[in-house]
Amino acid sequence: MKIVVVLFLFFILASLASALYYLVKDKGQGTRTVRSLTFRIGLSMFLFALLMIGTYLGFIPLQ
Incomplete structure (x- = not known):
């Protein structure tokens, strides 16, 4: 995900x-x-949505 x-x-x-x-x-x-x-702007919005979905689904752990 970091890459x-x-x-x-x-x-x-x-x-x-x-x-x-x-x-x-x-x-x-x-x-x-x-x-x-x-x-x-489109790339930035897509990245933001990707990070939100990744956090929600657990791909990005909260600390």
Whole structure:
């Protein structure tokens, strides 16, 4: 489960970096920045739901 969380965090940071790249490259005129940030929000929400379900089902033990 830890590997999955780390991978999701890596993809979230990569999406954030690509949004910054598109923002600088397109000078705020394109839609690629918005799509990249929307994808990042979707990944973050999915990761949050995955952590909540993992905790509920016992994959992630509470201490």
